[in-house]
Amino acid sequence: MGFKLLFFFALLLIVEVYAYQAFKTLLRGKWMLIGYVIISILLFIYIAYSLMSFDRSVGQTKQTMFTMGLMLLVFVPKIILALVLFGEDMYRLISGMFRAAVGDSSEEFLTARRTFVSQIGLGLAAIPFFSLIYGMTIGKYNFKVIRQTIHFPDLPEEFDGFRITQISDVHSGSFDDPEKISYAIDLINEQNSDMILFTGDIVNTHAKEMHPWLETFKRIHKPAYGKYSVLGNHDYGEYVDWKTQKEKDDNFEAIKSLYGEIDFELLLNENRFIEKNGQRIALIGVENWGHNFKKVGDINKASKGVAQEDFKIVMSHDPSHWDYELKRDPKNYHLTLAGHTHGMQFGIEIPGYFKWSLAQYIYPQWAGLYETLGCYVYVNRGFGFHAYPGRVGIMPEITVIELKKGEKVS
Structure with missing residues (x-):
């Protein structure tokens, strides 16, 4: 010992x-x-x-x-x-x-x-x-829909009012109540957003954890502008001892395939242009980059072909990536969507008044919206749970973000 x-x-x-x-x-x-x-x-x-x-x-x-x-x-x-x-x-x-x-x-x-x-x-x-x-x-399945409006002066006019639903940190290996998960999928579909983004951690470690839930997650409707995803730190199988490297590699390939099996397009350090009535925004998907975790994300590779003047949304699982690399990048990444922290699954939140969790002593950006010089990151509190089989005060989250053109009205 x-x-x-x-x-x-x-x-x-x-x-x-x-x-x-x-x-x-x-x-x-x-x-x-x-x-x-x-x-x-x-x-x-x-x-x-x-x-x-x-x-x-x-x-x-x-x-x-x-x-x-x-x-x-x-x-x-x-x-x-x-x-x-x-x-x-x-x-x-x-x-x-x-x-x-x-x-x-x-x-x-x-x-x-x-x-x-x-x-x-x-x-x-x-x-x-x-x-x-x-x-x-009760808390671990007490799903909350959190709505956030963000204003950007340079948002293309056609995307004024564009709505994005974000989920993150599913951790399907922890689930034990099909009825509650089905209810959460219904909540996602009820938002009728223009696009759905999934910012990583579909499992705890093994691809097989998601197999009982594939049909449930396939029920997530595909909106007009698609469903996209990136990988989280748990998707790489880093937290167990594998018998062989091949076994680990096979599991990783199977995990990447899971996103496709639930009809999400997985972006691996790459981007897509989302076009609407002749105007466009860039969606950039970065592999995991964490200050204290696996660093395989490459924002330069992921942004290849994206111009300085393009409006950019980045999916990057760990908010420390925004804090250390993105928020002051001269390429001006307008909005980053992250997860990872779960808000430690334990804390106190009184919306609009008070927010506290031990997570804030590890991550400066740990839950909700943060801004530096007009560059924003939104940290989703997570859909599932990990390690501690519950949630106290920091509830599982389905985020709905509305993009608005113009300055924020005080």
Whole structure:
């Protein structure tokens, strides 16, 4: 067992000790406390065994996702509880040191734990506990249609009001509810957009994950100006150990074919001109380019034949590509559509007022619309889910973007 894993389990053990102290304060019955201890030990053993037996030749499975969900459900609330009790311990320690310094011996150096502090800790811990349950049962399929209007002074007049539906990060290997996925496909079709764009990650790793869902995704209507896609980082099969390079290559070819099987035209560092009544815009599809992930995207190759004055829409899975390369490119890439972050599948959003997720500490552009010097990127929050089998606060997204000619009206 590696040092990091041992350190991780040691931290969890400390958290368990604190949680036990809180429950001991509140549980009056001996057998209730024994029951809590037995359940905690069994859960700890199951989670530890599952983590240590993870098979990198297989990758993520329904069982590993269940384990991740269970681990978060068990330990995130207990971490909150441990932090509250640790804060009380610091108060008890400082108070004891102060009393010792002034010669006050009326109380023991460390006073007894206070029941109300444990109650406060348990109350705070209940918030993530029930939120995570919601995320794994309802949130992961709570699809939201998010509409965004973006103004461009140099948009060709014929494309004023042009509507694009974007989906991203399907991660079909995680799905377990055909009825909910079918409902989401109906939502996509109901938007009646002019074009549909899919910005990568059709699977977690293996092409076969998508096979049960092909007929469902084939139901996505082909609008007047087509359905296009690019690859995401998971589509390259990078996150498992393959027996041979040929096996990996065959899987990659099969994944690329999946996009065609659901009638999306896959753009591999190439472009297409979308024409409407004698005017045109350029659609540029870049392979994955991530600051911390696989870099096979080539914007120069993908833009071959596209002129400086052409209006350009780029599909690039990872928003860090926009942040590091595209937003200040002199070729002026007007709009980039990305995904990848999932908004960490956990956060708080109050539309128009407040948006927070741990994702923002990794990606400056992590959900929604961002702009630099008239160059925009829209980051889709993802259609599916990965690792944690749920979504809390950051819901699965179907984006509808309307292009408007002119300046934005304040």
